[in-house]
Amino acid sequence: MTDIAADMEADGAVYKTLLESTKAIPWKLDWGTMSFSYIGPQIEALLGWAPSSWLSVEDWAARMHPDDRDNVVNYCVAQSQDGIDHEADYRALTKDGGYVWIRDVVHVIRKDDGEVEALVGFMFDISERKALEQSLERSNAELKKANDELQDAMQTINTISGIIPICAWCGHKIRNARDQWVSVESYLKEHTTAQLSHGMCPGCQEVVLNQTDVA
Numbered sequence: 065m066t067d068i069a070a071d072m073e074a075d076g077a078v079y080k081t082l083l084e085s086t087k088a089i090p091w092k093l094d095w096g097t098m099s100f101s102y103i104g105p106q107i108e109a110l111l112g113w114a115p116s117s118w119l120s121v122e123d124w125a126a127r128m129h130p131d132d133r134d135n136v137v138n139y140c141v142a143q144s145q146d147g148i149d150h151e152a153d154y155r156a157l158t159k160d161g162g163y164v165w166i167r168d169v170v171h172v173i174r175k176d177d178g179e180v181e182a183l184v185g186f187m188f189d190i191s192e193r194k195a196l197e198q199s200l201e202r203s204n205a206e207l208k209k210a211n212d213e214l215q216d217a218m219q220t221i222n223t224i225s226g227i228i229p230i231c232a233w234c235g236h237k238i239r240n241a242r243d244q245w246v247s248v249e250s251y252l253k254e255h256t257t258a259q260l261s262h263g264m265c266p267g268c269q270e271v272v273l274n275q276t277d278v279a
Contacts, residue, residue, distance in 0.1 A: 089186060090104045140168070164189060
């Protein structure tokens with residue numbers, strides 16, 4: 065073995081050691097055979113499955129939550145066929161029957177003719193991030209529910225109900241809780257948040273016009 069070859073082999077060993085000492089799980093898939101040529105030993109600590117049990121993409125797909133499988137597999141295959149690097153989040157099945165949220169970051173290696181040769185990537189455990197996202201979603205949903213209930217309560221508060229004493233003669237005065245006769249406009253301003261605009265009903269228009277004609 066030449067010195068250069070020895071150095072390259074040593075560098076490769078160091079690189080492999082570095083890869084296998086990280087929390088990210090490295091892997092490589094041969095596109096032609098759809099079989100794993102490498103997967104980091106960290107996979108066993110995370111999911112319980114030995115690296116030797118990851119033989120092909122069928123193992124990868126089978127160890128995925130049923131609700132995620134079709135969308136993730138179809139997406140990854142389509143992106144890979146087009147030679148596009150991509151990411152996918154899914155729930156991976158553990159050997160004891162649980163699930164761990166995984167983010168797969170994939171790089172497509174292409175031949176000189178442009179055909180796909182292999183896929184390489186890293187799997188990351190994103191369970192804590194997903195738990196936080198789900199917690200935030202629940203909090204937002206609860207906040208929206210509370211806000212909707214508050215809006216309903218405000219609407220109820222702003223709705224006048226019950227018996228309202230109104231002058232039977234003029235119809236323009238209402239007796240308030242302080243036993244004062246006030247205008248309808250004043251009463252509405254006090255008991256609601258409604259914005260009042262002023263106009264003239266047809267009956268009043270007729271009266272005003274008649275008075276104008278007389279004058």
